[in-house]
Amino acid sequence: xxxxxxxxxxxxxxxxxxxxxxxxxxxxxxxxxxxxxxxxxxxxxxxxxxxxxxxxxxxxxxxxxxxxxxxxxxxxxxxxxxxxxxxxxxxxxxxxxxxxxxxxxxxxxxxxxxxxxxxxxxxxxxxxxxxxxxxxxxxxxxxxxxxxxxxxxxxxxxxxxxxxxxxxxxxxxxxxxxxxxxxxxxxxxxxxxxxxxxxxxxxxxxxxxxxxxxxxxxxxxxxxxxxxxxxxxxxxxxxxxxxxxxxxxxxxxxxxxxxxxxxxxxxxxxxxxxxxxxxxxxxxxxxxxxxxxxxxxxxxxxxxxxxxxxxxxxxxxxxxxxxxxxxxxxxxxxxxxxxxxxxxxxxxxxxxxxxxxxxxxx
Numbered sequence: 001x002x003x004x005x006x007x008x009x010x011x012x013x014x015x016x017x018x019x020x021x022x023x024x025x026x027x028x029x030x031x032x033x034x035x036x037x038x039x040x041x042x043x044x045x046x047x048x049x050x051x052x053x054x055x056x057x058x059x060x061x062x063x064x065x066x067x068x069x070x071x072x073x074x075x076x077x078x079x080x081x082x083x084x085x086x087x088x089x090x091x092x093x094x095x096x097x098x099x100x101x102x103x104x105x106x107x108x109x110x111x112x113x114x115x116x117x118x119x120x121x122x123x124x125x126x127x128x129x130x131x132x133x134x135x136x137x138x139x140x141x142x143x144x145x146x147x148x149x150x151x152x153x154x155x156x157x158x159x160x161x162x163x164x165x166x167x168x169x170x171x172x173x174x175x176x177x178x179x180x181x182x183x184x185x186x187x188x189x190x191x192x193x194x195x196x197x198x199x200x201x202x203x204x205x206x207x208x209x210x211x212x213x214x215x216x217x218x219x220x221x222x223x224x225x226x227x228x229x230x231x232x233x234x235x236x237x238x239x240x241x242x243x244x245x246x247x248x249x250x251x252x253x254x255x256x257x258x259x260x261x262x263x264x265x266x267x268x269x270x271x272x273x274x275x276x277x278x279x280x281x282x283x284x285x286x287x288x289x290x291x292x293x294x295x296x297x298x299x300x301x302x303x304x305x306x307x308x309x310x311x312x313x314x315x316x317x318x319x320x321x322x323x324x325x326x327x328x329x330x331x332x333x334x335x336x337x338x339x340x341x342x343x344x345x346x347x348x349x350x351x352x353x354x355x356x357x358x359x360x361x362x
Contacts, residue, residue, distance in 0.1 A: 050344050054333075057336065073317055073318060073319045074318055076316050077315060078313070078316035079316075080270070083191075083192050084189050085190070085192060085236055085237050085284075086188070086189055086190075086237065087187060087189075087236050088186070088233065088236070089186065089188075089308075090185045091183070091184050091199075091229050091231050091232060091234075092125065092128075092184075092232065093182050093183070093227065094179060095179065095180070095181050095226035095255075096182055096226055096227065097124075097155065097182060098124050101122065101199055102114070102115045103120055103184065103198070103199055105196065105198070106196055107191060108193055108194045108195060109191070109193060110209070111195075112204060112211045113188075114203060114204040115204075116188045120185065120186030120187075120188070121185050121186050122182050122184055123183040123185065124181075125182055126181075127179045128181070133153075134152070136152075137149070137150035137152070138150060138151055139151065140157060141157075141174065142166060143161045143166055145160075145164065147163075148163060148164075151176060152176070153176055154171070154174075154176045157171060158171060158223055162218070162219070167222075168219075194311035195309075195310060196307055197307075197308045198305055198307045199227070200303050200306070201213075201215055201220055201225040213303045220259075220304070224259060224304075225258075225259065225304040226255050227260055227261075227262055227304060228253060229252065229262065229306055230252040231249065231250065231252070232249065233246065233248075233249050234246060234248045234249075234264075234308065235284070236284045237284045248264065251290075259304045260304060261302040261303065261307065263290075263307045264290055264307065264309065265310075266310045267289075267311055267313065268310060268313065269285045269316075269317055270284055270312065270313065270316040271284060271285045271316070271317045271318075271319060272316055272319065284312075
């Protein structure tokens, strides 16, 4: 008889739910024909829901994980320690005239360079905007004499007032001194060793192996030195690094005292970027500490001005950008689908056994 044939018994025994009572022999990976070939209405609904969940998970994986650019980074010894690079500076000084501003540098090897203006451009500012200074004779006001009849700069006006033994109080409101500033933009080559770049009162003098700052003490005491500034950009390295955001960009300070020393301690970290498609870039990221040193009882603690103290890490940060591995995504999708449908088969068998136990008459 057909009901007693051994073939029918083998088919019934081969069903994945046949030996569900013994989990040690339960087949979690049934044949495809047993899972999807014949299904009732509820089972088909469960299959569609499971397929929809898998599709949502796959789309989310592609959109959120594989659209982003994965990066890995590690530190190594910088092989380029001691090389020379460009130090780029772009800073506005709203209350410091261009004829009183110069860029100096000094490093730990003792190399001092004064007035590094060959690589920099000075842009005259008036009320924060670029302007062209007039060449016409400007008045010296109360200090006008036969020898001092034209004062076309704030420095010349102060000289005329001192020559006439007059107080410098109120000169900041005169047209030659009121909101007259300068923007410094450019770069200079420096060695990759610790040092500083400075825009300070007076001028740097290198004499007999020592570095001095030549200052007009009387002018400084009576008029002061306004180092209020707006940092547009400070970089170290090669050109073509404009896309790298630096932490000092946009930093501004307004001076409220007669003597102020602004110091920015910058720790440059050599950074090597290896991007997709073989792109390579060697740059420097920054770690910055700001420090403002005020006057102490009317006497400057340090030479007033704007200082950038820099040093370089001997370690290099290597940042590598990896391409998305879509082969790995396919493997993950196959594993997820296999596990999901195996779980679906297990749940189907469980509910089938429960239904048989409830509906089967005693």
